[in-house]
Amino acid sequence: MxxxxxxxxxxxxxxxxxxxxxxxxxxxxxxxxxxxxxxxxxxxxxxxxxxxxxxxxxxxxxxxxxxxxxxxxxxxxxxxxxxxxxRATQTNESGRCAVLLPVLAALPGPLALLEVGASAGLNLYPDRYAYRYGDHPLGTGEPVLDCAISGTAPPARRPEVVWRAGLDLNPLDVTDPADVAWLDALIWPEHGHRRERLRAAAAVAAADPPLLVRGDLVDDLPALAARAPGDATLVVFHTSVLYQVPPPRREAFAEVVRGLPGHWIANEDPDVLRYPALPEQPPGGFHNVLALDGQPLAWTRGHGQAVTWFGSAN
Structure with missing residues (x-):
């Protein structure tokens, strides 16, 4: 191209x-x-x-x-x-937690979350954010993540998270004004609501910073995963990250993550992480595919604004 x-x-x-x-x-x-x-x-x-x-x-x-x-x-x-x-595109859109939540809430807890391509780690707090799935609120506080959901019921609870860590080639620090300025610059011009959401999510992360490790998603993932507590369910996840990774490294990453204990949640472009026999995308723009352990479950909008479930019931 x-x-x-x-x-x-x-x-x-x-x-x-x-x-x-x-x-x-x-x-x-x-x-x-x-x-x-x-x-x-x-x-x-x-x-x-x-x-x-x-x-x-x-x-x-x-x-x-x-x-x-x-x-x-x-x-x-x-x-x-x-x-x-x-620079690299390190859009840290906490709104994506809304499309991850139906999967996270269904896994046996407590959870140990490990995000690949974590940026500043704002997606490591699905248990701390509030949600609104149409007319169904969940949780209190800020930010409130709005998400249209179809094909499955809205999640009824937030997960219990006892450990959270992120892996990134260049981790960002929400207490550093220069890093926050870059996160703000990555938000598209008309999206004032996303800027407000960034500020609220950054406040959550700054109050209880996650473990962020500088490293490669293939070479350094096993060592970081080994630091997760043994009595928690390890969940390795990533959202809109693998398009920045050359195809051979994507394949190597998939092989590594499949060999880890726990679960793997991917939320990626269907041209980047391919699955056979996907249903037709919903109308209304570009969608990612949400998958658990290699099994595609839903179409999701890029900033977490909608999830359309097509997989087996969670």
């Missing part, structure tokens, strides 16, 4: 109906030979649309008007390129 195709696909598949600003930017970049030539000087993993847009946001540039964006990116390309080379 060319870089132009990558930006056009992002506009049509991920941004449409979710972020009009990013849809416009992606379409414009896909037709801009000068910008594309600059982007193509970067390693493939650094050419992502949402990474470029987040870097420009972080630097204070415009991301709602394609003409202004183009002018800023070209005029400030050395600074933009420098940030692109050291």
């Amino acid at each position: 060319t870089t132009a195709d990558r930006y056009a696909t992002f506009a049509a598949r991920e941004a449409r109906g979710v972020s009009p600003a990013y849809e416009r930017l992606s379409e414009a970049v896909s037709r801009d030979d000068e910008l594309l030539a600059r982007i193509d000087t970067l390693p493939p993993a650094k050419r992502q649309p949402n990474l470029l847009f987040a870097v420009v946001r972080l630097l204070g540039g415009p991301v709602t008007d394609p003409v202004a964006f183009r002018g800023y990116a070209l005029a400030n390309w050395p600074a933009v390129e420098a940030e692109l080379r050291v």
Whole structure:
């Protein structure tokens, strides 16, 4: 796939109906030979649309008007390129806990959670957040995670979590203003509710920080998993992470995680982690596949706003 195709696909598949600003930017970049030539000087993993847009946001540039964006990116390309080379998309969307919860709540507790690609670890607190599945509230406090659910009943409880740890090549610290600024920059322009949710989730994590370990998802996963308490159910999970991992390493990771005790929850793009004979995606935009121990269970929206169950009842 060319870089132009990558930006056009992002506009049509991920941004449409979710972020009009990013849809416009992606379409414009896909037709801009000068910008594309600059982007193509970067390693493939650094050419992502949402990474470029987040870097420009972080630097204070415009991301709602394609003409202004183009002018800023070209005029400030050395600074933009420098940030692109050291940054990665580490969107830490706590809203994804709402689509994980139906699986987590059904597992035998207490749970020891280990997130791969944890960023700042905000998805390690499904037991601390409140939820609203349509007309069904669950828990109290902030943030409140709204999620449309169909095909299964809303979860009736939150799990008991006794250990939480994250593995990431570059863990972020919610008590560091620079790291929080990057997390904020990764949120799409129109999504004020997600910024409020970030602040509330960051406060939860800062009050009881998780164990975050710098490491590789294949080489360092077994050692971290071995630190989980033996009397808890180990749950290794990840959401929208494996697209950043080359295919051979994805396969190596799957082999490692299948060899661990406990359970494996994946919430990934169906083109990245493939399953046979999936049902048709629901309408309304891009969906991930939620799976438990390699068994696909549901379609989920990228920021946790909806889950459509199709697997066996939990």
